Amino acid sequence: MSDISTQATEDYLKAIYELCADHDRASTGRIADLLGVTPASVTGMLQKLAEDDPPLLHYRKRRGAVLTPAGMEVALRTIRQHRLLERFLHDELGYSWDEVHEEAERLEHAISDELEERLVQLLDDPQHDPHGSPIPRRDLSVPRAATTRLSDLQPGQRGRPSAASTTAIPSCCAVWRAWD
Ligand SMILES: [Zn+2]
Numbered sequence: 001m002s003d004i005s006t007q008a009t010e011d012y013l014k015a016i017y018e019l020c021a022d023h024d025r026a027s028t029g030r031i032a033d034l035l036g037v038t039p040a041s042v043t044g045m046l047q048k049l050a051e052d053d054p055p056l057l058h059y060r061k062r063r064g065a066v067l068t069p070a071g072m073e074v075a076l077r078t079i080r081q082h083r084l085l086e087r088f089l090h091d092e093l094g095y096s097w098d099e100v101h102e103e104a105e106r107l108e109h110a111i112s113d114e115l116e117e118r119l120v121q122l123l124d125d126p127q128h129d130p131h132g133s134p135i136p137r138r139d140l141s142v143p144r145a146a147t148t149r150l151s152d153l154q155p156g157q158r159g160r161p162s163a164a165s166t167t168a169i170p171s172c173c174a175v176w177r178a179w180d
Contacts, residue, residue: 004048007109010078011035012045013056016065017075027064073140080136082108083129084119090130091123097130 015034019026028046032039049071050059056071067075085107086100095103111119120138128134132146 004045004052008045009049009056010074010109012049013067013071013075014078014082016057016067017072017079020066025064025066031065076136076140076142078108080140081111081116083133083135084116084123084126085111086129086131087123087126087135088119100130 012031012035015031016026019030019034023030028039028042031046032042035042046057046059046065049056050065054070055068056074057065057067059065082104085104089095089100089103090097126135127143128146134143134145136142
């Protein structure tokens with residue numbers, strides 16, 4: 001990768017992955033909202049990532065960004081590490097499910113392949129994070145989301161609506177091909 005920081009790159013690619021799952025493509029405005037930065041800095045970053053070798057995304061003014069296969073790989077690896085960390089924080093350290101995300105956001109950029117592998121062994125290769133979102137597998141395929149129907153929730157049991165869209169591989173690659 002180029003001179004762009006790994007952390008910023010991972011944050012952008014992850015944000016675009018998530019937005020693509022919901023909206024087909026990630027607009028500059030939505031990326032700016034999600035990352036809490038200005039649209040102008042998003043545009044600059046998207047241009048750099050599009051010029052990386054290999055390009056991590058495709059960027060068109062006014063249309064936004066979609067991930068290339070190389071960008072998708074980075075996004076899925078980051079999401080895998082994030083969700084493994086959430087599982088670890090929840091299962092091993094006793095964090096509640098609503099506390100794990102912030103902590104995992106900070107840690108996800110620092111995790112080595114070795115640590116990832118040890119987490120997988122410790123946690124018995126989990127399929128889902130504490131929110132029920134699927135953890136991409138080692139080969140980066142994505143399991144189905146764990147869902148409990150509202151009617152199956154027990155009294156006092158907490159749930160949160162699951163966006164079916166956060167679970168599937170987004171159609172970025174298809175859109176990307178259409179842009180080419
Ligand atoms: Zn999270």
